[in-house]
Amino acid sequence: MVNDVVIVGGGTSGLILARELGRRGIEATVFESEKKIGDKADKASGILSASGLSKLGIGFSDAVVNSLYGASLHAGRRSLHVRSEKIQAYVLDRIRLAEICSREAVDAGAKVVTGRRIGTEELERFSSEGKIIVGADGGLSTVARWAKFPPIENHVLTFKALFEKSDRTLEDEVDLFFSERFATGFFGWAVPYGRGIVELGIGTRSGSWNSAEAFRRMLREDSVKEAVGGGKMTDSKASIIPIGMRSKTAKGNVLLVGDAAGQVKATTGGGIIFGGACAMIAAEAVARHIDNGKPIEDYDSMWRKLYGKDLSMHRFIHAYYSRAGEAGIEKLLWVLDVLGMGNFLSKYGDMDRPSAMVKRFFLRGLAD
Ligand SMILES: Cc1cc2nc3c(=O)[nH]c(=O)nc-3n(C[C@H](O)[C@H](O)[C@H](O)COP(=O)(O)OP(=O)(O)OC[C@H]3O[C@@H](n4cnc5c(N)ncnc54)[C@H](O)[C@@H]3O)c2cc1C
Structure with missing residues (x-):
C-alpha cells in the first residue's frame, strides 16, 4: 500500500491538499517550481466570497486588503447594481494568501520544497516508486499532459x-x-x-x-x-x-486538482474556492484509498457529485453571455432590472453556487 503523496504545484489547491493530508497523518510533499511560495500568485486577483472562504478553513484575515458589499454590471448604456448589507467578498493579497496556506500545510506536517520544477522524467520515477501523484500545477499542467488526461478546451x-x-x-x-x-x-x-x-x-x-x-x-x-x-x-x-472542466481528473495513482482539473467558475474565472474545496475531497479520496483500499479514481465522481452541477451552471451562464454580445447583455440587464432581480441578487446572490440561488428563485420567486 502506498502512503506517500507527491503534489506538483504549490498554489492554493496543492497547499490546501497538503494541509488536509497532513492533518490525516498522511505524508505529502509539495514541489513548487518558483523560488518562493506565492512568487507569481499576484498575476491573478484575489476576490473570494466570504461564504466560500469560511468553508476552506484558511486563517486568511492577515491577507485581507478590502471588503466588498456589491457590484455594478455594465453593458452599453445600461447598468445593474447589486448591493448587500453583509460583506459578500474579500479582496485578498494573493502572495500573502499563498504564504498562509503554505504555513498551514507545514504546520500540519507536510513538506514544501521550492525552486523545484517537476518534469516528465521525475514523474516517471515517482510513478515507478508507487507514489500517489497529484497535479496541482495550474491550467497548463505538466502532470495532466504526462498522464494523458483529456484537454481543457x-x-x-x-x-x-x-x-x-x-x-x-x-x-x-x-x-x-x-x-x-x-x-x-x-x-x-x-x-x-x-x-x-x-x-x-x-x-x-x-x-x-x-x-x-x-x-x-x-x-x-x-x-x-x-x-x-x-x-x-x-x-x-x-x-x-x-475555462471548462476536464472530462476525467483521476487515473490510476494520478489525480488533478484546481486549475489543472479545470475546477474554475467559467463565469468569472475564480478558481480558488472550488479548487480548494476539491483539494479537500482529494484528501478524503486518498485517505480512503490508504485506509480502506478504495480506488483513488473515486475522487472524480466525489467532487463532481458535490460541485459538478454548479460548475456546469457557471459554464452555461458563461456560454450565454459570451454569445449574447453587448446588445444582448444590455437587454438582459434591463429585463433583470425590471423584474427586480437586482434586489433578489442583493439578498440571495451566491458568487459560487448558482444552483442555490436558482432553487430559492423557483421556490419563492422574487417576492420576498
Ligand atoms: C487575472 C486573473 C484573475 C483571477 N482572479 C481570481 C479571483 O478573483 N478569485 C479566484 O478565486 N480566482 C481568481 N483567479 C483564478 C485563480 O488564480 C486560480 O484558479 C488559482 O490560482 C488556482 O490555484 P491552483 O493552485 O490550482 O493553481 P495555480 O495557482 O496556477 O498554482 C500552480 C502552481 O504550480 C506551480 N507549477 C507549475 N508547473 C509546475 C511544475 N512542473 N513543477 C512544480 N511546480 C509547478 C506554479 O508555479 C504554481 O505556483 C484569477 C486568475 C487570473 C489569471
Missing part, C-alpha cells in the same frame, strides 16, 4: 494592472464591464484595493484580441476611466485562465 487570456493615487470614491464595490468591443467572450473589472489603489483587469477569449491590446481598448471607455479614477498605472501582468 477553452482558455481566457488576461491582463491586469494597478492604478495608484486613484480618486475613485466607491471603495467597497466592484465594476464589471461586458463588451465584445474589448472583452470578447469575457469581461473587464475594476476592483478597489482601498487607499487610492484600483485594480483594472480584463479577460478575453483566446484567439480574439491579445489581452494587452484588449486592455488598452477598454481603457478608452469613459465608464472604465470613471471607475478607475485616474492615477498612475503600475504592475501590469498577463496570465491565462482555464
Whole structure:
C-alpha cells in the first residue's frame, strides 16, 4: 500500500491538499517550481466570497486588503447594481494568501520544497516508486499532459494592472464591464484595493484580441476611466485562465486538482474556492484509498457529485453571455432590472453556487 503523496504545484489547491493530508497523518510533499511560495500568485486577483472562504478553513484575515458589499454590471448604456448589507467578498493579497496556506500545510506536517520544477522524467520515477501523484500545477499542467488526461478546451487570456493615487470614491464595490468591443467572450473589472489603489483587469477569449491590446481598448471607455479614477498605472501582468472542466481528473495513482482539473467558475474565472474545496475531497479520496483500499479514481465522481452541477451552471451562464454580445447583455440587464432581480441578487446572490440561488428563485420567486 502506498502512503506517500507527491503534489506538483504549490498554489492554493496543492497547499490546501497538503494541509488536509497532513492533518490525516498522511505524508505529502509539495514541489513548487518558483523560488518562493506565492512568487507569481499576484498575476491573478484575489476576490473570494466570504461564504466560500469560511468553508476552506484558511486563517486568511492577515491577507485581507478590502471588503466588498456589491457590484455594478455594465453593458452599453445600461447598468445593474447589486448591493448587500453583509460583506459578500474579500479582496485578498494573493502572495500573502499563498504564504498562509503554505504555513498551514507545514504546520500540519507536510513538506514544501521550492525552486523545484517537476518534469516528465521525475514523474516517471515517482510513478515507478508507487507514489500517489497529484497535479496541482495550474491550467497548463505538466502532470495532466504526462498522464494523458483529456484537454481543457477553452482558455481566457488576461491582463491586469494597478492604478495608484486613484480618486475613485466607491471603495467597497466592484465594476464589471461586458463588451465584445474589448472583452470578447469575457469581461473587464475594476476592483478597489482601498487607499487610492484600483485594480483594472480584463479577460478575453483566446484567439480574439491579445489581452494587452484588449486592455488598452477598454481603457478608452469613459465608464472604465470613471471607475478607475485616474492615477498612475503600475504592475501590469498577463496570465491565462482555464475555462471548462476536464472530462476525467483521476487515473490510476494520478489525480488533478484546481486549475489543472479545470475546477474554475467559467463565469468569472475564480478558481480558488472550488479548487480548494476539491483539494479537500482529494484528501478524503486518498485517505480512503490508504485506509480502506478504495480506488483513488473515486475522487472524480466525489467532487463532481458535490460541485459538478454548479460548475456546469457557471459554464452555461458563461456560454450565454459570451454569445449574447453587448446588445444582448444590455437587454438582459434591463429585463433583470425590471423584474427586480437586482434586489433578489442583493439578498440571495451566491458568487459560487448558482444552483442555490436558482432553487430559492423557483421556490419563492422574487417576492420576498
Ligand atoms: C487575472 C486573473 C484573475 C483571477 N482572479 C481570481 C479571483 O478573483 N478569485 C479566484 O478565486 N480566482 C481568481 N483567479 C483564478 C485563480 O488564480 C486560480 O484558479 C488559482 O490560482 C488556482 O490555484 P491552483 O493552485 O490550482 O493553481 P495555480 O495557482 O496556477 O498554482 C500552480 C502552481 O504550480 C506551480 N507549477 C507549475 N508547473 C509546475 C511544475 N512542473 N513543477 C512544480 N511546480 C509547478 C506554479 O508555479 C504554481 O505556483 C484569477 C486568475 C487570473 C489569471
